[in-house]
Amino acid sequence: MDSKRIVYMDHAATTYVKPEVLEAMLPYFTEQFGNPSSVYTLGRKSRSAIEEAREKVAKAIGALPEEIYFTGGGSEADNWAIKGAAFANRAKGNHIITSKIEHHAILNTCEFLEKQGFEVTYVSVDENGVIDLEELKNSITDKTILISIMFANNEIGTIQPIEEIGRIAKERGIIFHTDAVQAIGNVEINVKDMNIDMLSLAAHKFYGPKGVGALYVRKGIRIENLIHGGGQERKRRGGTENLPGIVGLGKAIELATADIEGHNARIRALRDRLLNGILEKIPYTKLNGHPEKRLPGNINVSFKFIEGEGLLLLLDQSGIYGSTGSACSSGSLDPSHVLLAIGLPHEIAHGSLRLSLGDKNTEEDVDYVLDVLPKIVQRLRDMSPLYENFIKGGR
Amino acid sequence: MYSDKVMDHFMNPRNVGEIENADGIGEVGNPKCGDIMRIYLDVEDNIIKDVKFKTFGCGAAIASSSMATELIKGKTLEEAWRLTNKAVAEALGGLPAIKMHCSVLAEGAIHKAINDYRIKHGLEPWKDDKNYDDDHHDIGE
Numbered sequence: 001m002d003s004k005r006i007v008y009m010d011h012a013a014t015t016y017v018k019p020e021v022l023e024a025m026l027p028y029f030t031e032q033f034g035n036p037s038s039v040y041t042l043g044r045k046s047r048s049a050i051e052e053a054r055e056k057v058a059k060a061i062g063a064l065p066e067e068i069y070f071t072g073g074g075s076e077a078d079n080w081a082i083k084g085a086a087f088a089n090r091a092k093g094n095h096i097i098t099s100k101i102e103h104h105a106i107l108n109t110c111e112f113l114e115k116q117g118f119e120v121t122y123v124s125v126d127e128n129g130v131i132d133l134e135e136l137k138n139s140i141t142d143k144t145i146l147i148s149i150m151f152a153n154n155e156i157g158t159i160q161p162i163e164e165i166g167r168i169a170k171e172r173g174i175i176f177h178t179d180a181v182q183a184i185g186n187v188e189i190n191v192k193d194m195n196i197d198m199l200s201l202a203a204h205k206f207y208g209p210k211g212v213g214a215l216y217v218r219k220g221i222r223i224e225n226l227i228h229g230g231g232q233e234r235k236r237r238g239g240t241e242n243l244p245g246i247v248g249l250g251k252a253i254e255l256a257t258a259d260i261e262g263h264n265a266r267i268r269a270l271r272d273r274l275l276n277g278i279l280e281k282i283p284y285t286k287l288n289g290h291p292e293k294r295l296p297g298n299i300n301v302s303f304k305f306i307e308g309e310g311l312l313l314l315l316d317q318s319g320i321y322g323s324t325g326s327a328c329s330s331g332s333l334d335p336s337h338v339l340l341a342i343g344l345p346h347e348i349a350h351g352s353l354r355l356s357l358g359d360k361n362t363e364e365d366v367d368y369v370l371d372v373l374p375k376i377v378q379r380l381r382d383m384s385p386l387y388e389n390f391i392k393g394g395r
Numbered sequence: 396m397y398s399d400k401v402m403d404h405f406m407n408p409r410n411v412g413e414i415e416n417a418d419g420i421g422e423v424g425n426p427k428c429g430d431i432m433r434i435y436l437d438v439e440d441n442i443i444k445d446v447k448f449k450t451f452g453c454g455a456a457i458a459s460s461s462m463a464t465e466l467i468k469g470k471t472l473e474e475a476w477r478l479t480n481k482a483v484a485e486a487l488g489g490l491p492a493i494k495m496h497c498s499v500l501a502e503g504a505i506h507k508a509i510n511d512y513r514i515k516h517g518l519e520p521w522k523d524d525k526n527y528d529d530d531h532h533d534i535g536e
Contacts, residue, residue: 006470234472305451308452309454313402313454326429345426347429350429385433385450386426
């Protein structure tokens with residue numbers, strides 16, 4: 001590789017591990033490696049490191065430490081929450097409500113449960129990606145045992161009215177789970193104030209390590225175990241704890257939630273500079289997701305007449321890393337289910353680009369993208385028969 | 396995931412553009428599937444003197460268009476008709492399985508352009524047993 005500029009704008013996919021986080025983790029690979037279940041000093045030290053991390057996670061979301069269970073990531077937390085609540089409450093009912101724009105860890109879990117005899121309602125969203133609360137209320141039945149709505153969407157960044165959903169669920173005595181994987185560190189969360197019964201999170205979205213996450217389960221909420229094994233996590237999740245990962249998660253969430261407002265202000269300023277520049281410089285471009293109620297670092301735009309995978313490949317050649325909702329990049333045949341759910345026609349969904357900014361991005365990065373991106377879009381448009389039709393039709 | 400050849404033809408596509416008053420134009424695909432390929436032919440004495448393309452699609456679709464147009468340039472219409480999607484993919488050093496349909500589109504666009512030329516010249520169109528516009532993802536491999 002030459003020494004060209006690298007601009008990483010795919011933080012919604014994953015983040016790097018912050019040096020302070022790595023530093024906190026390192027001793028737990030080598031010297032302090034004891035099994036937290038062992039009774040001798042080395043094991044007890046590991047145990048207390050885990051409990052310290054648990055307190056940090058609890059504090060970050062306004063929960064009690066004993067309500068936090070460590071998992072192997074966000075997908076496991078989602079699987080556990082949904083399957084665990086479904087199977088534990090089967091006697092009460094078999095109906096689950098979720099949305100059309102959830103992460104596949106939720107959607108595919110619900111699809112699995114449908115095969116097990118559960119009924120699932122997938123609530124619609126409006127053109128900005130906000131849940132239709134009326135539809136949500138109207139879909140509640142006597143058999144509804146669980147509502148699962150994501151806190152903020154990973155693709156279009158739209159933040160949901162979680163408090164209102166929490167209130168609705170509480171009034172009807174239904175368990176409310178939220179996948180907050182994208183929200184941690186970007187939105188103030190208090191599970192008690194927001195009436196959240198279960199919440200999933202993953203360390204690698206907020207500068208922690210991959211392969212570790214947590215599920216918050218409010219005291220008194222009964223869910224079945226997902227990983228059966230030893231007595232770890234108060235007999236709720238078998239398997240020797242991912243000690244360095246859990247320590248890293250604790251450190252990362254502490255850093256990420258120390259100054260959410262300050263972090264947001266900085267990232268949002270950069271994001272708005274980039275977004276406004278894109279909309280100004282590139283005609284026939286549409287912003288996807290809510291204009292205001294969105295994650296501070298998220299940009300999702302559709303460029304008419306072009307397809308996203310080619311766009312990513314050309315951006316990559318210029319050292320810019322982003323992502324797209326085009327089918328061609330995901331290996332599936334349909335474009336992003338989220339973009340289709342907000343009502344985009346297929347060809348507009350295929351031309352989408354997500355740029356998600358993070359802590360290390362600078363104004364120089366933004367200006368570099370604003371220099372490169374318009375040229376790349378034009379280059380692809382010049383190759384596009386749809387653009388040719390449009391230009392000729394407009395003459 | 397792409398071979399060096401695919402990347403080369405994507406980054407530096409050959410024969411991009413259109414031909415004014417082309418002798419034959421063929422278009423396949425649909426925007427719903429995320430790819431449309433349009434091929435323009437300039438034919439003289441049954442030989443493809445010039446060929447251009449415009450493609451809306453992924454890297455593999457653009458590379459397939461570029462390679463396919465290179466392979467039929469200077470060929471007779473019969474030779475061009477016999478170009479298969481497999482030959483396009485092979486010339487590109489292979490395509491990922493899920494992208495094979497891109498080479499099928501190239502084959503289809505060429506067939507349509509040739510038949511467009513034949514119809515314009517009062518000739519019977521050659522028979523094509525594939526429908527390149529729908530479910531093209533299932534054709535190929």
